[in-house]
Amino acid sequence: xxxxxxxxxxxxxxxxxxxxxxxxxxxxxxxxxxxxxxxxxxxxxxxxxxxxxxxxxxxxxxxxxxxxxxxxxxxxxxxxxxxxxxxxxxxxxxxxxxxxxxxxxxxxxxxxxxxxxxxxxxxxxxxxxxxxxxxxxxxxxxxxxxxxxxxxxxxxxxxxxxxxxxxxxxxxxxxxxxxxxxxxxxxxxxxxxxxxxxxxxxxxxxxxxxxxxxxxxxxxxxxxxxxxxxxxxxxxxxxxxxxxxxxxxxxxxxxxxxxxxxxxxxxxxxxxxxxxxxxxxxxxxxxxxxxxxxxxxxxxxxxxxxxxxxxxxxxxxxxxxxxxxxxxxxxxxxx
Numbered sequence: 001x002x003x004x005x006x007x008x009x010x011x012x013x014x015x016x017x018x019x020x021x022x023x024x025x026x027x028x029x030x031x032x033x034x035x036x037x038x039x040x041x042x043x044x045x046x047x048x049x050x051x052x053x054x055x056x057x058x059x060x061x062x063x064x065x066x067x068x069x070x071x072x073x074x075x076x077x078x079x080x081x082x083x084x085x086x087x088x089x090x091x092x093x094x095x096x097x098x099x100x101x102x103x104x105x106x107x108x109x110x111x112x113x114x115x116x117x118x119x120x121x122x123x124x125x126x127x128x129x130x131x132x133x134x135x136x137x138x139x140x141x142x143x144x145x146x147x148x149x150x151x152x153x154x155x156x157x158x159x160x161x162x163x164x165x166x167x168x169x170x171x172x173x174x175x176x177x178x179x180x181x182x183x184x185x186x187x188x189x190x191x192x193x194x195x196x197x198x199x200x201x202x203x204x205x206x207x208x209x210x211x212x213x214x215x216x217x218x219x220x221x222x223x224x225x226x227x228x229x230x231x232x233x234x235x236x237x238x239x240x241x242x243x244x245x246x247x248x249x250x251x252x253x254x255x256x257x258x259x260x261x262x263x264x265x266x267x268x269x270x271x272x273x274x275x276x277x278x279x280x281x282x283x284x285x286x287x288x289x290x291x292x293x294x295x296x297x298x299x300x301x302x303x304x305x306x307x308x309x310x311x312x313x314x315x316x317x318x319x320x321x322x323x324x325x326x327x328x329x330x331x332x333x334x335x
Contacts (some may be wrong), residue, residue, distance in 0.1 A: 002286050027199060040275035042125040043234045047072070047080055047146040053329045060146060067091055069104065080329055083239035097175070102132075127231035139303045144318045148329050151233035152318070153272060154225040155265065155306040156212035160299050163216030168261050169204055169212065172233070172240055177328040182209035185263040185264055187257045187302070195231070199299075202247050214320055224310040225318045226281075228272065236271040239264070258298035265305055282312040 047062040051075070060083065062070045072083035089292045091104040105117045123131040123140055152173040160166035163285050169186035183205040192198045212223060228236065243264055246252050255259050266283075271283035284292070284305060292304050310317060 009050075041235070042127065042130070043231055045234055046131075046230050047148050049146050051142045051144055061143075063091075080146055081178075094117070097252075111212060120220070123164040127229055147230075148176065150324060150327060150329075151228045151230060151234070152225060152323075153228055153236060153268070154212065154223055155220045155268075155309065156223040157303045157306050159221060159303055166199070166299050166303070167204075167208065167212075168258075168265075168306070169209065170213065170240075170261075170264055172211055174233075174235055175324065175327055180210075180213070182206055183237075183240055184209040185240060185247075189262045192205045199207050199257050201252065201260045203244065222307050224306055224313070225323070226272070226313075226316050227318055232272060232275065234270065235275055239267045243267075256298060258301060261302050262305065265302060269309065281309075281316070284308050284312070 042062045045065055046058055049060045053060075058071045058074050060074065060080075064070070067090055068088055070088045071086040072080075073086050075082055075084050089106055091102055094101040094103065100122055101119050103117050103119050106115055108115055119135065121133045121135050123133045125131075127145075129142055129144045131140050131142045142294060152171075152175075154171040154173060155169070157168040157283050158166055167185045167186065167188045169188070171182055173186040174181040175184075180254060182204075185202070186204055187199055187201050188204050188208050189197050190200040190202075241291070252260050252265060269281060269283055281319060288308065289305075292308065293301060296304050
């Protein structure tokens with residue numbers, strides 16, 4: 001019974017919404033800061049732990065896109081993916097556009113959740129932490145993200161030659177300590193219905209994406225790779241989702257695959273740069289971009305764009321020597 005009481009206190013001090021804008025925080029006199037808070041949404045998707053994880057308070061919560069919250073207890077010497085699942089419930093918000101409360105409902109109830117609806121208030125948030133308040137007890141509690149994955153974004157390219165066509169990709173990469181997952185969009189050579197090799201814009205096959213995992217290949221033009229936080233990755237991944245839908249619905253903005261990839265590259269750059277708190281990406285400005293387009297054929301423009309972006313942001317580029325080829329997520333009982 002003591003365990004159930006502790007667990008209930010843990011849950012009631014925690015739960016909150018899936019997508020909460022920074023505009024919900026207390027207003028600031030600094031107009032620039034206020035602008036950032038309005039344009040950079042907070043995402044709760046992922047796993048969170050109490051700020052001080054202890055044996056007496058060992059529970060973690062994992063929020064999904066589908067509206068479920070899974071409760072885990074830490075398993076000694078195990079990665080977060082192997083934690084023991086304790087319970088799962090559904091959650092929803094009072095408002096999709098400006099949520100300020102989380103409500104979750106349990107039918108018959110259990111040792112953790114009472115039957116009926118429980119509501120918690122949203123106190124404050126940032127990319128890596130949040131605080132909730134129990135409206136009845138007034139108790140607040142702060143939670144921090146658990147690193148279950150590492151996230152990277154890469155621009156990679158190869159100029160066309162006499163034997164094979166060019167490749168230019170925007171790559172969203174996840175590491176979970178077991179495997180590397182690539183999600184890539186761009187231009188690459190592929191066979192059409194008649195068996196002819198043509199330059200295609202779309203989702204790149206894994207064998208194409210994985211060939212750009214290292215920057216040491218001689219046929220790879222200078223790539224640009226950076227590490228993202230989980231929140232940055234989720235925001236940027238919205239660009240991938242948008243372009244995937246355009247491809248599936250055959251509603252690409254241009255007929256020319258190289259025009260599409262240039263538009264994709266700029267969308268992806270903006271999505272990363274707009275909300276970074278440290279080391280913001282320096283974008284390729286319009287005069288430089290106009291000059292780049294005027295001086296290069298379409299097939300060369302993505303390569304030159306990546307080269308220019310890398311030159312402007314070389315201090316944040318992650319070379320092979322700094323890439324975590326061997327990494328396993330671990331969570332000490334106290335942090």
